[in-house]
Amino acid sequence: MTLQGQGLIRVPKLVLGAFGVVALVLSGVHQHGQDVNFDQLNYHFYSAYALLYNRLTVDAAPAGLIHSYFNPLPYVPFYVFAGHLRPRLVIFLLGVWHGFNYWLVLLIAWQVSAGVPVRRRVALCAGAVLISLASPMVLAEWASSFADITTSLLVLGGVAALLHAASGVDERRRDVSIFAGSCCVGLAIGLKLTNAIYAPGVVVFCLVGEAGWRARVRGLLLAAAGGSAGAAGSGGFWFYRLWELFRNPVFPYYDAVFRSPELARVPKLHGISFFDRQFLPRTLWQGLALPFRWIHMNATTCELPFRDMRFALLFCLLIAAALLAVAANSGLIRDLQGRRPAAAQTKLAGFFVASFAAWTYQFAIQRYLIGLELLAGPLIVVALATLLPQRTAAIAALCAGCVCIGTVLAPNFGRIKARGSWYDVRLPADLEKPGLVFLQGNEISYIVPFLPQESRAVGLTGADALRAGQGHFVDRVVRRALAEQPALPVSIILNAPLLSATRETLASYGLIDIGPCSPISTRAGVVASCRVCARRGCSG
Secondary structure (H helix, E strand, O other), X not given: OOXXXXXXXXXXXXXXXXXXXXXXXXHHHOOOOEEOOHHHHHHHHHHHHHHHOOOOOOOEOOOOOOOOOOOOHHHHHHHHHHHHOOHHHHHHHXXXXXXXXXXXXXXXXXXXXXXXXXXXXXXXXXXXXXXXXXXXXXXXXXXXXXXXXXXXXXXXXXXXXXXXXXOOOOHHHHHHHHHHHHHHXXXXXXXXXXXXXXXXXXXXXXHOOOOOHHHHHHHHHHHHHHHHHHHHHHHHXXXXXXHHHHOOOOOOOOHHHHOOHHHOOOOOOOOOOOOOOOOOOOOHHHHHHHHHHOOOOEOOXXXXXXXXXXXXXXXXXXXXXXXXXXXXXXXXXXXXHHHXXXXXXXXXXXXXXXXXXXXXXHOOOHHHHHHHHHHHHHHHHHHHHHHOOHHHHHHHHHHHHHHHHHHOEOOOOOEEOOOOOOOOOEOOHHHHOOOEEEEEOOOOHHHXXXXXXXXXXXXXXXXXXXXXXXXXXXXXXXXXXXXXXXXOXXXXXXXXXXXXXXXXXXXXXXXXXXXXXXXXXXXXXXXXXXXXXXXOOOOO
């Protein structure tokens, strides 16, 4: 059995099979608690429920306006697992699923190390996997409900297919690989729009290392077609549904462009293209300094502190490799002629740098960088192989992997002990009957799927934007529920003291009294529900 295959699938089956078994075991054993992150409690679990049970027009922003209308498709597997299986089995299945990211890392490392003798190539690939294992956000999101680590499978799969196009295959296979790789990246974008940072990477991938503009233009057209097909395939149905309901395919974002009539009566939100700016660097130099700030434990681009030395190492190596490539191409140093980077290696570097630049400009939120965190391993190996003799590069890759694993610090987005059922929600008697249920605050929409399906849930996060008579979709849901069933029980679920803005909102609908409150038993946090009445003395 030979290890000299250059193509996408010619990696020896025995090696990949053995790695798959190891990844399976490690992924399942890696159970450092049940994930109950903020976003999961706020919208991951509810969004999938809303999709499966067609709740888009029944409820109104129960997870808050900003988070209730993301594409829910990536969260459906988690919803099904958590709703029907015991937590330890859910963690195992999610861990194995996310573990396939490293199968793809191995495949990419194998592709970009073509031409290296077998033993050293295996060592380089092992080093790449070790380096990629030291990814703080991957470790934090492992076996969780986050879509970043799920859609990274599509991003890495797309990169692997694109690299296949650069491996010297005939024109037909090259075209198919470019289309397929771009389609995978498009699928990731359609599932989660923050993956759009990889679109510039695909463009650069198609431009660099090509002989002539004909090949470049052909690659760009194929990439545009594949990316569009992928995004339409995974997100088209959702974009159309949001357009149908709100006249904005990415509602409520980019309202400055789409001017949704549903926000026309909310001056604080109408005509605004808002996005999270809290981590954005203020200057170019701050953006360039980010990888070096991550060497020390900090929260520069994340809600919680983390540490990652790989990006600083990678950027230094890339600069040195670029200078070396210039010297080799110009013939200034003849001894380096044999170490010019191959087309696939140059393309991978271009993809990485362009995507990182787009991420820095648009978000600078660490969780959205998981795809590049995983690609850091293969790219560091490429840089080492360009700068050092093969044997030294293999040893350096393994050593770098050990150092990175020994120094990484991952944040904890919320873990509890795995036991019983995932949430173990037990409702008080008032909520077991169909009714109109308001929700004040974040991290509580996961309660909604446990309510009777005839109930309607309305979010009051940013309650000052909701008043009776405004006429937008939230107001209509409330007025319709109260008009259709005047005797409909009304409750409010909350995890913090009642806000004055909430009282004012309820009063605008004639709900003027808050009755007795009861705790909602749940493993994920302290939650309570209170009766709401249209008359004084409700508690009686």
